[in-house]
Amino acid sequence: MHNLLALAEFMAHVAATAKATGLNVEKVGGAYLDVTLNDQTRRLDLTTLYQVYEKSPDQLDDMIDSYLAGLNSRSPLPPPTTPQELADSLLPTLQTTQWLAEMQAREGVSLFARPFLTGLAIVYVVDTPGTRTYVNQTMLQDLLDSGLTVEEIHVTALNKLRKRTQAYKLQTHSGLYQLMISCETREGYAAMCVLLPETMEQWARRIPGTMLIGIPNRDFIIAFSEKNLGGVDAIDRQKSKAASRRQPALYGRLLAWRNGKIREYEPLH
Numbered sequence: 001m002h003n004l005l006a007l008a009e010f011m012a013h014v015a016a017t018a019k020a021t022g023l024n025v026e027k028v029g030g031a032y033l034d035v036t037l038n039d040q041t042r043r044l045d046l047t048t049l050y051q052v053y054e055k056s057p058d059q060l061d062d063m064i065d066s067y068l069a070g071l072n073s074r075s076p077l078p079p080p081t082t083p084q085e086l087a088d089s090l091l092p093t094l095q096t097t098q099w100l101a102e103m104q105a106r107e108g109v110s111l112f113a114r115p116f117l118t119g120l121a122i123v124y125v126v127d128t129p130g131t132r133t134y135v136n137q138t139m140l141q142d143l144l145d146s147g148l149t150v151e152e153i154h155v156t157a158l159n160k161l162r163k164r165t166q167a168y169k170l171q172t173h174s175g176l177y178q179l180m181i182s183c184e185t186r187e188g189y190a191a192m193c194v195l196l197p198e199t200m201e202q203w204a205r206r207i208p209g210t211m212l213i214g215i216p217n218r219d220f221i222i223a224f225s226e227k228n229l230g231g232v233d234a235i236d237r238q239k240s241k242a243a244s245r246r247q248p249a250l251y252g253r254l255l256a257w258r259n260g261k262i263r264e265y266e267p268l269h
Contacts (some may be wrong), residue, residue, distance in 0.1 A: 004057050007031060010050055017064050023071075027248065029186045029219075034132075037071070041125070041132035044071070045167030086139060089126045090157040091164070093188065094193055094218065094250060097121050103134075112140040116155070117264055120251060122195065124157055161192055165199065179207055182222040191215035191250060194262050204257045212265055213255040217248065226256070226267075 005013065007030075015028045018035065026034035031047040049067055051080045066197055095103075095113075098123050104110055112135040113121045124135040133139075143153055168190065181203050183190045193199050195213060203223050206213040210226040214235040222235060254265040 004054065005060075007050055010053060013044065013060070014046060014049075014064055014067075017061075018068055021068055034188075035071075036044045040135070043132070045049075056095060063074070066250065083142050083148070086126060086143060087146075087153070087156050088160075089128050089147065090135070091125055091160055091189065092122050092154070092157040092192060093125055094120055094191060094195075095123050096250070106245065110133065112137060112153075114150075116195075117251075117255070117262070122154075124153070125189070158195060161189065162196060164189060165193055165196065168193075180224040180226055180228070180265045181206065182220070182221045186219055188218045191218045191221045193221050194255065197260060200257050200262065201260065211257040213257065213262070215251050215255070217250045223257075 002158060011028050011031065011033065015025050019026050021042060022252075024036040026036060026041055028034075031045060031050060033044045033046055035042055051065065053063055056063070094116060097119055100113055100123065102269070111123055113123045118123050126133045126135060126139070140150075140153070144150070148156070168183050168185060171182045171184070183193065184256065194213060200211075200213075200223075207223060207225050208227065211223050212226050212229075214220075214222045216235050254264040256263050
């Protein structure tokens with residue numbers, strides 16, 4: 001008799017098995033598994049697979065092996081077919097420059113990216129139901145040929161991000177210099193709020209002194225006063241939480257909002 005795994009344990013086992021077969025697992029959350037297939041990031045809903053497992057727990061490994069074998073045989077999903085559809089699906093995201101170099105070396109594909117801060121770059125994804133595809137140079141050229149400039153592509157992606165983040169719920173912890181503002185999601189865009197100057201300015205008006213910002217992973221952002229470094233403890237807790245969920249780290253240093261811009265934080269002594 002096999003002990004039935006809880007959903008989180010089941011997902012961790014699937015992710016570990018997938019990685020062992022060479023599949024690039026981006027993130028695990030709930031019943032969803034984000035993987036890279038054919039240079040595309042796909043979000044897999046394993047709810048049905050887990051329900052099948054609950055009925056036959058002794059078939060766990062055979063079930064996963066069969067699922068992964070079928071997954072690897074799938075053809076890549078087609079991207080949007082027109083430049084307009086492509087532009088309408090664009091969102092910006094942050095990745096480390098190390099990830100960007102490794103991705104391009106491994107896949108042999110040059111991605112469309114622009115520098116952000118030391119060690120971080122803005123890359124762009126075509127985000128549609130069921131898949132996220134990184135914008136490569138071929139897709140970029142299609143957009144340029146349609147009459148858009150590189151700056152217009154960036155602005156288009158930011159505008160879609162603005163619409164998405166408007167629905168995000170903020171968590172606040174009050175008390176003068178103790179005020180902290182945070183946001184956590186499970187879709188990979190919470191940290192992208194740092195790309196929206198008007199959002200950062202709104203937060204900064206509520207936080208006394210210099211506002212510091214932490215983006216330990218793409219699903220979490222926190223802002224607090226330079227005079228309240230207790231916010232660092234909250235970041236450390238989030239790092240531990242993210243590690244338990246196998247969420248990839250994003251940026252280990254603090255950022256600061258100064259003179260209307262995001263900068264790397266350097267304490268003034």
